[in-house]
Amino acid sequence: MGFDPGLATLGYGVIEKGKSLKPSMIDYGIISTPKTENLAVRLCMLEEGVKQIVAKFKPDEIAVEELFFAKNITTGINVAHARGVLLLTAVKECGRLYEYTPLQIKQALTGYGRADKHQIQAMVKSYLNLKAIPRPDDAADALAVALCHAQTNKLGKLFSI
């Protein structure tokens, strides 16, 4: 299971790696929280949403992208608040959490460290034999980190308790 952290929209993607080389898609989607709610309530909603999704799919492992700030600091703070709650909840509910850098994800999916968002999404569609690119972007990004975990054979940094 992969997660793409965010306060307004947190994406998740579930894949299965069976005996075949290619992983298959199980589900994807988002947990969203309304801007009209206060930050603490939104963090509680994210915790509850992550708990429910992990309980539903019972993943063997969870993969999350490492956080880098580049553009907007305010958005970055919000994402990091949400990501703190995500990491806490994911590791408590699943026990095996892996972190991947954006570079690792790009290289795992396209072989190219400077691939753009669209190239990554096209590879998600191709790897999982989907008819269209998953929407919204947050769900596609969550599938991308899950695929990175599967394709690299768990190369990421392991957070376990």
Add this chain to the structure above:
Amino acid sequence: MGFDPGLATLGYGVIEKGKSLKPSMIDYGIISTPKTENLAVRLCMLEEGVKQIVAKFKPDEIAVEELFFAKNITTGINVAHARGVLLLTAVKECGRLYEYTPLQIKQALTGYGRADKHQIQAMVKSYLNLKAIPRPDDAADALAVALCHAQTNKLGKLFSI
């Protein structure tokens, strides 16, 4: 109860506002997490520490400083991860959480929006009739936000669930 968020060191300060005008100090201290542990484990340690302290002192209200980034982005990301867990845990355990900007804290304690760290700490010592400035800084900062909450009569932004 006031908290000063941080990943390596999270400060807390407990004060009581009785019938007298001046609040009195109950306790202060820190929850610390080792750099040798992974991020997810450290977030679990913070959650557990906050839970225990809130359970011990059963505060009516909790006050936390709003987060602004200025200096180091990496430190900022870590603080925001920790702060997400702090807000989640505090609101779940106490129910009434207030947020104060650095400006509100400075003005409440010194009447001056550009007061420096040392001036704030001197006022914490003075307001609470302490013999020395509380150490470490994180604990003094936590007492400062608790005092701001008491002195401004709950002026901060309320996060409640």
